[in-house]
Amino acid sequence: MTSATLAGLVGAALVGLGLYGLIANPQPLRKILAFNLMGSGIFLVFGIVARKGAAAGLQADPVPQAMVITGIVVAFAASALAVALVLRLFEDTGQATLNPDAWTKPPDGGAGAE
Amino acid sequence: MTEFLLATAGVILFTVAVGLVRILGGPGDADRLMAAQLIGTGGIASLLLIAVATGAHGVEDVALGLALLAAFASAAFVNSAAPAEAPDVADGR
Amino acid sequence: MSVLQALDIGLAFLVFAVAAWTIFAPGAFAATVGYVVYGLLLSLVWIRLFAVDVALTEAAIGSGVTGVLLIGAAARLRAAETAGREKSLSGLSRLLVAVLCVLVALALAGVVLLLPDQGPSLAPQSMQHLPETGLGNPVTAVLIAYRAFDTMLEKVVLVLAVVGVWSLAADRYWGGAPGEARAQRPEPTLAFLAQILAPLGILVGIHVFWVGADAPGGAFQGGAILAAMWIIVMMARLTEAPQTKAFWLRLALVAGPVVFLAAGVAGAIFAGGFFAYPPGFAKPAILFIEAFMVLSIAVTLPMLVAGPPRREPRR
Amino acid sequence: MSLVVDLFSIVAIGAGVFFFVAGTVGLLRFPDALSRLHALTKADNLGLGLVVLGLLPRSESLLAALKLVAIWALVQLAGATAAQLVGRAVRRKGTAA
Numbered sequence: 072m073t074s075a076t077l078a079g080l081v082g083a084a085l086v087g088l089g090l091y092g093l094i095a096n097p098q099p100l101r102k103i104l105a106f107n108l109m110g111s112g113i114f115l116v117f118g119i120v121a122r123k124g125a126a127a128g129l130q131a132d133p134v135p136q137a138m139v140i141t142g143i144v145v146a147f148a149a150s151a152l153a154v155a156l157v158l159r160l161f162e163d164t165g166q167a168t169l170n171p172d173a174w175t176k177p178p179d180g181g182a183g184a185e
Numbered sequence: 186m187t188e189f190l191l192a193t194a195g196v197i198l199f200t201v202a203v204g205l206v207r208i209l210g211g212p213g214d215a216d217r218l219m220a221a222q223l224i225g226t227g228g229i230a231s232l233l234l235i236a237v238a239t240g241a242h243g244v245e246d247v248a249l250g251l252a253l254l255a256a257f258a259s260a261a262f263v264n265s266a267a268p269a270e271a272p273d274v275a276d277g278r
Numbered sequence: 279m280s281v282l283q284a285l286d287i288g289l290a291f292l293v294f295a296v297a298a299w300t301i302f303a304p305g306a307f308a309a310t311v312g313y314v315v316y317g318l319l320l321s322l323v324w325i326r327l328f329a330v331d332v333a334l335t336e337a338a339i340g341s342g343v344t345g346v347l348l349i350g351a352a353a354r355l356r357a358a359e360t361a362g363r364e365k366s367l368s369g370l371s372r373l374l375v376a377v378l379c380v381l382v383a384l385a386l387a388g389v390v391l392l393l394p395d396q397g398p399s400l401a402p403q404s405m406q407h408l409p410e411t412g413l414g415n416p417v418t419a420v421l422i423a424y425r426a427f428d429t430m431l432e433k434v435v436l437v438l439a440v441v442g443v444w445s446l447a448a449d450r451y452w453g454g455a456p457g458e459a460r461a462q463r464p465e466p467t468l469a470f471l472a473q474i475l476a477p478l479g480i481l482v483g484i485h486v487f488w489v490g491a492d493a494p495g496g497a498f499q500g501g502a503i504l505a506a507m508w509i510i511v512m513m514a515r516l517t518e519a520p521q522t523k524a525f526w527l528r529l530a531l532v533a534g535p536v537v538f539l540a541a542g543v544a545g546a547i548f549a550g551g552f553f554a555y556p557p558g559f560a561k562p563a564i565l566f567i568e569a570f571m572v573l574s575i576a577v578t579l580p581m582l583v584a585g586p587p588r589r590e591p592r593r
Numbered sequence: 594m595s596l597v598v599d600l601f602s603i604v605a606i607g608a609g610v611f612f613f614v615a616g617t618v619g620l621l622r623f624p625d626a627l628s629r630l631h632a633l634t635k636a637d638n639l640g641l642g643l644v645v646l647g648l649l650p651r652s653e654s655l656l657a658a659l660k661l662v663a664i665w666a667l668v669q670l671a672g673a674t675a676a677q678l679v680g681r682a683v684r685r686k687g688t689a690a
Contacts, residue, residue, distance in 0.1 A: 140417070226640065
């Protein structure tokens with residue numbers, strides 16, 4: 072098995088792991104982590120497409136590489152927005168949970184006295 | 186020589202893995218932050234060894250970037266955790 | 279070959295194990311630190327795929343800046359680790375989800391195994407037209423020349439993300455500065471680190487941007503390193519986060535996409551196509567655009583990490 | 594000549610690996626966070642330094658060699674300051690609790 076195929080298999084496993092975390096982990100921050108994990112798994116699968124496209128003296132096809140670079144930056148932007156949303160939720164409710172029943176409880180001062 | 190470089194990279198990665206098993210689990214946040222430090226040094230070392238062995242070019246810049254950012258996890262932790270933990274701030278309100 | 283194969287298998291196992299930790303770790307903070315470790319390991323994998331440009335991006339953005347963002351959030355949300363308040367899935371639905379995810383992973387693995395050894399490739403075309411761009415790094419050529427439109431839109435996405443983050447501020451804070459309202463004492467060790475790191479990092483960032491024309495590197499990576507340096511200087515409280523209403527800040531945020539778009543329109547007028555570069559003048563044009571992109575990225579990423587405004591604007 | 598270089602690399606990198614192993618052993622054996630921090634940040638930085646030393650004669654150019662030295666210096670700085678920061682956090686927590 073080539074190292075590219077191996078990396079692709081890891082990518083496939085990462086997608087599975089990330090998807091599980093995204094669905095099964097209740098905390099929003101953990102969901103963001105899981106989503107990033109899933110994304111990087113997809114990037115890796117795309118990366119082996121690049122590696123298998125090695126030609127013309129290049130060790131990997133530059134087009135998928137450039138798209139992965141773009142993807143990493145966009146994933147960061149999305150994560151930053153998601154984190155800002157979670158922190159805002161925490162400020163308003165004193166909780167960082169997606170369970171609306173918990174929001175009705177009074178904030179327990181975790182955010183300080185803002 | 187290539188085999189030697191790869192083998193040493195493997196051994197270093199293995200020690201990193203063993204160390205991670207110990208410290209990612211805690212008990213405290215300090216131990217966990219050490220994991221970031223451990224993978225910083227060990228990861229950079231094996232990165233350089235692998236790059237020289239496989240002839241990948243321009244890897245020094247990757248290692249340089251990682252080295253620049255090596256302390257960022259600890260810095261971010263101290264920066265965010267300090268106000269909640271420092272006794273004077275907690276009692277002042 | 280066999281040593282290399284053993285190393286690859288070991289690395290693959292390690293990446294998988296750390297990824298599993300970030301999903302199944304008992305606490306959010308432990309999981310987040312795991313994610314930082316995972317990001318660094320991923321750049322090793324990218325090196326093994328000979329995608330050094332991607333490895334550099336992953337190192338700077340995927341692991342470094344994202345790490346600051348997530349660790350900061352995890353440390354702040356520490357008080358909200360609400361065990362028992364969450365609606366957890368029942369055992370049966372957990373099992374169903376697990377089965378679904380294993381199936382998805384297996385399907386993807388099957389696709390990976392079915393890929394031909396020599397896949398279709400745009401590498402020959404990329405290399406063929408490389409002399410016309412005056413660049414030596416085909417990845418940079420794809421980003422700024424062949425698929426320039428993608429990259430320009432991606433810059434727009436970054437600006438939109440900043441707008442999204444800022445709009446989460448309370449009304450009275452609109453236009454103010456992000457960061458805690460109370461001035462905290464600077465941590466002396468952090469200040470020391472920032473004072474030494476920042477000048478070196480700025481040098482490295484500009485270097486990475488500059489060599490990106492011909493070697494692994496480029497505007498994203500260089501800009502991300504510069505961004506990290508601003509972040510560490512702000513974390514050390516050597517400088518305040520700027521007010522979000524500051525004109526120079528907003529100008530710097532949009533400079534990259536605006537210059538890029540202007541260059542695209544100029545190409546339509548002078549070079550016979552949207553985002554076409556005039557022959558013989560391509561490299562200076564590309565470096566000009568990239569310089570503004572570096573500026574925008576170096577300003578955008580810290581603003582995304584800093585979060586929405588939390589202080590009332592000063593006059 | 595290349596034999597001498599190879600020998601130098603093998604000795605230096607081998608010594609580097611030894612320190613990585615030593616650091617991990619310290620991580621496993623030491624009882625509290627502060628001494629683990631000590632073992633980790635000292636031994637691993639020395640290990641990386643020796644690996645860098647062993648790779649120096651193999652670098653492609655003077656700039657690449659300079660970068661290698663810079664990498665080590667930066668990791669040294671990061672290790673030292675991170676140890677300080679984390680160590681202080683540990684102590685603060687210890688007194689506050």
